[in-house]
Amino acid sequence: MSVRRSGPRRPNTAVPAALLVPALVGLAFFAIPIVGLLSKTPWGRLPGLVTSPTVVDALRLSMISSLAATLASVVMGVPLAWMLARTTFPGRSVVRALVTLPLVLPPVVGGAALLFAFGRRGLLGGPVESSTGFLLPFSIWGVVVANTFVAMPFLVVTVEGALTNIGTRHEAAAATLGATPLTVFRRVTLPMIAPSIGAGLVLTWARALGEFGATVTFAGNAPGTTRTLPLAVFVTLGQDRDTAIAISMILVLVSMVVLVALRDRWWRGR
Amino acid sequence: MFRGGRWAVAVLTLLAAASACAPGEIDDPTAQRAQTIRLRVLAAASLTDAMEDLADGFEAKAKLAGTPVEVELNVAGSATLREQILSGAPGDVFVSANAAIMDEVALADEVNGEVQPLAANSMMLVTPADNSRAVDGLEDLADPDLLVGLCTPGVPCGDFAAQVLEQAGVDAEIDTFEDDVRSLMTRVIADELDAAIVYESDVAAAGPAVAAIAIPSELNVEAESQIAVLKGSENPTTAHTFVDFAASAEGRTVLESHGFQSVTP
Numbered sequence: 001m002s003v004r005r006s007g008p009r010r011p012n013t014a015v016p017a018a019l020l021v022p023a024l025v026g027l028a029f030f031a032i033p034i035v036g037l038l039s040k041t042p043w044g045r046l047p048g049l050v051t052s053p054t055v056v057d058a059l060r061l062s063m064i065s066s067l068a069a070t071l072a073s074v075v076m077g078v079p080l081a082w083m084l085a086r087t088t089f090p091g092r093s094v095v096r097a098l099v100t101l102p103l104v105l106p107p108v109v110g111g112a113a114l115l116f117a118f119g120r121r122g123l124l125g126g127p128v129e130s131s132t133g134f135l136l137p138f139s140i141w142g143v144v145v146a147n148t149f150v151a152m153p154f155l156v157v158t159v160e161g162a163l164t165n166i167g168t169r170h171e172a173a174a175a176t177l178g179a180t181p182l183t184v185f186r187r188v189t190l191p192m193i194a195p196s197i198g199a200g201l202v203l204t205w206a207r208a209l210g211e212f213g214a215t216v217t218f219a220g221n222a223p224g225t226t227r228t229l230p231l232a233v234f235v236t237l238g239q240d241r242d243t244a245i246a247i248s249m250i251l252v253l254v255s256m257v258v259l260v261a262l263r264d265r266w267w268r269g270r
Numbered sequence: 271m272f273r274g275g276r277w278a279v280a281v282l283t284l285l286a287a288a289s290a291c292a293p294g295e296i297d298d299p300t301a302q303r304a305q306t307i308r309l310r311v312l313a314a315a316s317l318t319d320a321m322e323d324l325a326d327g328f329e330a331k332a333k334l335a336g337t338p339v340e341v342e343l344n345v346a347g348s349a350t351l352r353e354q355i356l357s358g359a360p361g362d363v364f365v366s367a368n369a370a371i372m373d374e375v376a377l378a379d380e381v382n383g384e385v386q387p388l389a390a391n392s393m394m395l396v397t398p399a400d401n402s403r404a405v406d407g408l409e410d411l412a413d414p415d416l417l418v419g420l421c422t423p424g425v426p427c428g429d430f431a432a433q434v435l436e437q438a439g440v441d442a443e444i445d446t447f448e449d450d451v452r453s454l455m456t457r458v459i460a461d462e463l464d465a466a467i468v469y470e471s472d473v474a475a476a477g478p479a480v481a482a483i484a485i486p487s488e489l490n491v492e493a494e495s496q497i498a499v500l501k502g503s504e505n506p507t508t509a510h511t512f513v514d515f516a517a518s519a520e521g522r523t524v525l526e527s528h529g530f531q532s533v534t535p
Contacts, residue, residue: 120417121461137462138417138445220446221422235447238349239424
């Protein structure tokens with residue numbers, strides 16, 4: 001009775017300091033390293049550095065291998081995601097864990113595992129090499145395999161999430177109207193999840209472009225064959241900082257473009 | 271968020287929980303340990319085994335003298351260590367695999383006292399134990415079908431290998447550049463590479479796991495590893511004692527047992 005109610009109370013929209021301060025510290029934590037990189041960037045020499053043979057070679061390799069890995073990821077990853085979202089089979093959760101494992105596994109462990117499987121003395125690599133002479137490590141194919149291993153889970157996770165979100169209502173309707181499962185997949189499911197596939201593709205590509213640990217462990221590190229942009233940063237950091245910074249700038253720029261392009265798809269839900 | 275995301279979060283949480291329960295926090299059980307001086311030695315990868323032995327010998331001596339020391343070895347390519355030192359990484363003693371890298375560290379005013387020569391080394395050609403590709407000389411490294419590895423240029427073993435190849439006039443087809451000599455050696459031992467150029471001391475360390483082919487002395491190089499106390503050392507006295515021990519006759523014997531040649535300071 002002592003509380004006076006005088007109409008609806010205006011919501012208090014002020015950000016509490018207890019949230020604002022740690023949030024700003026967190027923001028600074030991400031911003032300062034980028035500012036550090038920018039402050040060391042030799043802007044005047046940048047055009048020359050970015051077009052130097054070291055960088056051009058690495059850029060070409062990175063583009064080819066990351067795009068090939070993205071293609072391999074979509075060819076295998078979309079069906080995998082579909083299987084995980086639409087079918088039930090014993091051990092499905094184990095399969096899902098296996099497919100998403102590279103998301104949390106240190107890439108260098110992935111590279112070592114690839115080596116033990118596809119290396120010259122590996123489980124499959126040995127027999128393949130002795131019968132055909134074909135060897136994945138120390139070739140661009142090795143880079144593509146390493147990139148795919150590390151990046152494909154991003155596509156699977158994104159597409160599986162989308163499949164779960166759209167539910168099975170439309171697919172069931174199409175099936176009742178007589179469409180075969182493959183037709184349903186092509187004409188109903190795919191168009192509905194196309195935006196998510198797009199988002200997954202970009203993420204997968206960005207991850208493949210940045211891949212370092214698995215590549216250097218499995219595919220080796222030679223200019224022109226396996227030395228992609230991240231490997232080139234690692235090598236030049238010890239010898240020629242300006243080139244390392246120039247390559248880092250390329251990678252930061254590409255990543256920013258990807259994130260800005262994806263902000264609606266990825267961060268705000270479907 | 272989507273289901274896959276929740277799944278990933280679950281996995282992450284699990285892993286974080288697992289690592290939190292992992293053992294590893296069991297050291298320093300007694301206060302007696304508190305008296306122990308910790309000596310951080312940053313050493314070139316090529317000296318890994320020799321430095322481990324030297325560290326053991328030094329620890330034993332220090333314990334007898336009643337001033338226990340625990341040597342903490344940080345082993346990597348000399349160039350990586352130089353970068354760490356120049357960017358302020360803590361360390362008491364630095365051992366480089368060549369004079370050039372030590373010069374750079376000394377030039378940056380990171381050395382306390384004198385730089386001392388530690389040991390000499392030269393290069394060798396190695397293949398997996400069975401040498402199934404019948405490599406018998408440097409000129410074989412020009413064969414594009416052969417899987418050949420070197421250390422990265424800028425790392426001493428990489429620069430020395432490049433120098434050897436240049437002196438031999440061989441335009442080698444290199445399939446991979448490794449960041450330090452130990453990872454290169456591991457690839458040869460695992461039969462992932464057909465040939466590599468490494469230090470003689472690495473061959474001694476690997477024993478029968480590899481086959482070695484000598485490089486003619488007129489094409490070879492003399493790699494001098496050097497040792498110095500770092501300016502940032504928290505225990506410069508102990509660090510100097512360690513350096514003197516490494517350069518002593520006793521230290522030299524240890525280095526020789528690992529395939530290094532001794533140098534006269």
